[in-house]
Amino acid sequence: MPRRELLTPDQRFQLLAFPEDESGLIRMATLSTEDFAFVRQHRGGHNCLGIAVLGWSTCAIQAGCWDLPRRKPRAPIIGIVAAQLGVTPAVWDVYAARDETRREHLQELLARLGLVQFSRQHYRELVDLLLPLAMQATQGIVLAQAAVDELRRRHVLLPPVPALEKGAPI
Structure with a gap:
């Protein structure tokens, strides 16, 4: 599906x-x-x-x-x-x-x-960090923006939007 x-x-x-x-x-x-x-x-x-x-x-x-x-x-x-x-x-x-x-x-x-590429480890850390927000948010853009903000804060090169959106590490 x-x-x-x-x-x-x-x-x-x-x-x-x-x-x-x-x-x-x-x-x-x-x-x-x-x-x-x-x-x-x-x-x-x-x-x-x-x-x-x-x-x-x-x-x-x-x-x-x-x-x-x-x-x-x-x-x-x-x-x-x-x-x-x-x-x-x-x-x-x-x-x-x-x-x-x-x-x-x-x-x-x-x-x-001073940037690092997005990895599976970053993905796992984002999942843990964003889980409380995901339980409260009703719009996907809120989670996506929080993920982008966190990755920027950590100096991680942003993955393509579909990777953020689908929750699949690249």
Whole structure:
């Protein structure tokens, strides 16, 4: 029997929404001096663009919905970051062709940002922590938001929304 979905599509979007307008995206995707120094340590325009976008995406996961590294970033994000680095957005396709590089860069970024990946242990701890709230809550969004808040507090990279919603560790 299929599980009932805990969140509506609007609630899923609301839970981890980030700016849709260009000015909001520019604000989020503007690289700092430290970001530039870090990005420039990587060889080739495609790797510089890739790790910069991946770094933005990793931060966006904490502030917004992002299933990383499986999804391609939105074209405006690639364009904004590429313009700052002085490369063409088309080099993203070269970067995206090699999964191993993205995984290695993700591990490098997690260490740099002080984040850890979501694990079964985090899942178990969340279940224990949220059980009292689950006994009182009548809306799934309350539990989902509490889970997101706790994972952010612990510096744990947020899993995709379906993993939070279905209660299945990834």
